[in-house]
Amino acid sequence: MPEANIYDPDLLTNRVLRGLAIALTVLAIVLSALNIYLEQYSLAVFEWGLALACIFVYFQIERHKLTFLQSLIVPYFLAIVVIFGTVGAPVQNGLYLWTLILPTIFYLLYGRDHGFWATLIIGVIQLINILSKDSSAFYEVERIATNFALAYLTLWVVSRAYEINRKKAQLALQQLALKDSLTQAYNRLGLKQYFRDAVKSSNLSLVMLDIDFFKKINDDYGHEAGDQILQQVTQLMQKIAGEQSVFRLGGEEFCLLLQMPKAEAANIAEECRVLVESSVFHYKNDTLKCTFSGGVAGIGGKADKDLSQLLAEADKKLYQAKHNGRNQIVVD
Ligand SMILES: Nc1nc2c(ncn2[C@@H]2O[C@H](COP(=O)(O)OP(=O)(O)OP(=O)(O)O)[C@@H](O)[C@H]2O)c(=O)[nH]1
16 A cells, blocks of 8 residues: 655645754854854854755645655755754854754755665764864863763664654554554545556456345344345455555445456456355354455556446446346446
């Protein structure tokens, strides 16, 4: 199942970036004013650059137009300002301490792998930076470097652990939202997400399926028996079509979304139909039988239909299958 795009403006990463852009704009303007006062003009120029970059990124997020490359501007600009600031300023200014916020920012915004490499490279540069300074009667740069390295490593480990667990929790929640709780098949929302990605490939087919006389199963054996049939029919279809391809639309209605031409999709649906028809379902001391009907619709060479058109077309064929006596798949 595809994941949501991380540059979706409503996602946590974008909110973090927006907050960072606002905070850094204010901070960069204040610090640049201070640096102009202290006659550190080159640093002030960098800080003005950072403020402008933050304003640009903020408006890109607001306009829902931020690209991945643009999202890199603020954190990397900040890292460059901190690195150059450390090079230019005496170590007792403590400017290098700003390096400590970078692991959290990189892990939160770009995830585990990007976070790891950015944290490693920036950490090594800053350590060399600090060690290249001269010690004085009041401080030893080796001690500063050791304390910096330890604090940086601690924040690195915490940021990494946090990001790994946040990602796991996010994926678990996404899965929960996309799945039907009774059958564990993907639900309508899952279908929409899957379709959005699958539609890029040609030869996409959708089979709409509906269990025959399901109301009678409920009436004769009870709702619990009906629930069990829904679960077992799902498993049988997943066995043939694959877990990713089976969606429960609601009630006793399912669909299969298959990346193949209509004729092949009809064969898969027919295999499912034969398997369900030949299966015996057990509920307490009863043995039950059931069948389903299906209608197949397909997308041609280019993506010429949207999901609702495809569903409507498959639904029409399903209606024909019901009308023709049920327990069959209608393609044309
Ligand atoms: N057990 C169970 N029943 C459900 C669930 N959702 C919907 N139903 C029942 O499914 C039945 C659907 O009945 P109908 O729409 O009349 O369809 P049918 O009896 O299958 O008849 P045809 O589709 O025309 O073959 C209704 O009785 C619903 O109460 C569910 O989650 N569990």
